[in-house]
Amino acid sequence: MEKPNFPRPELSVIICTYNRADLLDKTLVSLLSLHELDRAEIIVIDNRSSDHTAEVVQRFIAAHGEFVNAVYYYEAEQGLSAARNAGIGLAAADIIAFLDDDAIPAVSWIRTMISAFERNPDMSAMGGPIAPIFESERPAWLTGPLELPYTIVNLGTEEREYPRSLNPFGANMAMRRQALEGNLFPLHLGRKGNLLLSGEESWVFEQIRAKGGLVKYHPDMAVDHFVPAARLSKEWIMNRYYCQGMSNAVQCTSLKEKAKLLGKVAAKLLYIAVSSLNARSVGSKMLIRCRLESIRGTMDTIRNHKSQSAAG
Structure with a gap:
């Protein structure tokens, strides 16, 4: 079936995924409930998955492709940074958002981002709250600073600038395309398969801030994020x-x-x-x-x- 001729999107949502087809399926279905979904495009980057990821995405596009602007792309170079950069290259909008393949956004997620960037012409990037969905009981030791590695974030109920010591997390972040020019995610950093390297997001935000970019937090740009039992050890x-x-x-x-x-x-x-x-x-x-x-x-x-x- 020929893809419908969608208007140019105002927001590009990039979802990078690796061998988590069933979680990805839930994330994709959750997008159908978002307000003003027609203002966005959905780009799924399959980073060399060996499970049924491709089948999940193709089934979603077949079922909803007439009114959801969604595309599937296979990125052969292993690594989250490579996958994100591939998504940026495909994105058609001036605002680029990233959503994890196991995150469920609030229904106002898209509208919040587009509105915030329109109201803040000096803002380069933004993020919001990330609440955990624990697969098993939360450990007693998971408190305070230990929440950050699980991307548990809540900076309150008011819009504010991010503190210098903290950046938006990849599970829920957005930036202007212009802010990413010359600042693509470094390939030597970031997760590669099951290797838990990081630092690529911090590097990008350091470049954005070094050029005077403003990074803000918005309480309505919220997502729920799945935390599997295997990580609660x-x-x-x-x-x-x-x-x-x-x-x-x-x-x-x-x-x-x-x-x-x-x-x-x-x-x-x-x-x-x-x-x-x-x-x-x-x-x-x-x-x-x-x-x-x-x-x-x-x-x-x-x-x-x-x-x-x-x-x-």
């Missing part, structure tokens, strides 16, 4: 922090950057030593273990890089 969260430490080291390419990172590691070790004296709750004790894993990931990566340089 101490082993997973410690590995997540270890990979974050790796990501921190990978981003440092010059001797000056590495020296600065080592200074931060030393300061962090001192902070952890002091914090451990007052750690009483199960959450605070777990946070200390995770931060030590982050340091271990950083140091292992730096040592491995030195060994490779010496050998090569």
Whole structure:
């Protein structure tokens, strides 16, 4: 069946996916309830999935393609950054939003983003609340700063600028196309298959802010985000922090950057030593273990890089 001739979208929604067909199916179906869906296009980037992802997307397009502007694209280069960049290349709108393949947006999600960018011509990017949908019981230790690796975010009920220490998360973020010019997601960072590397989003937002871009939070740009039982373990969260430490080291390419990172590691070790004296709750004790894993990931990566340089 020939694709309908849709008008140019005001918003491009990019959903990158890897081997989560059943969760993706729920996300796609949830889009049908969104207000003003006709103002957006949906771009699904299949990042080398080996399950029935293609079948799920093609079935969705066959059932709803007459009134939903949706396309499927297979990206052969493994990695979330590569998938996101492919989506950006396909996007037709001036506003580009990213939604995880296991996230359910609020019905006002599209309208909120388009309206916010129209009202804030100086705003380069935005994000909103992300509430968890736990597959199993929430662990007692999952509190405070440990919520961020699970992309649990709530900055309140008012519009505000993001604090410098925090950026929108990939599960729920949007930016102007102009803000991404020359700032595509770095391919050496970000998840690749099951490897939990990160840092690619922070890098992009650093570039946006370095050019004077304004990044804002909107309470109505809300999504619910699935957290599988497999991630609600101490082993997973410690590995997540270890990979974050790796990501921190990978981003440092010059001797000056590495020296600065080592200074931060030393300061962090001192902070952890002091914090451990007052750690009483199960959450605070777990946070200390995770931060030590982050340091271990950083140091292992730096040592491995030195060994490779010496050998090569």
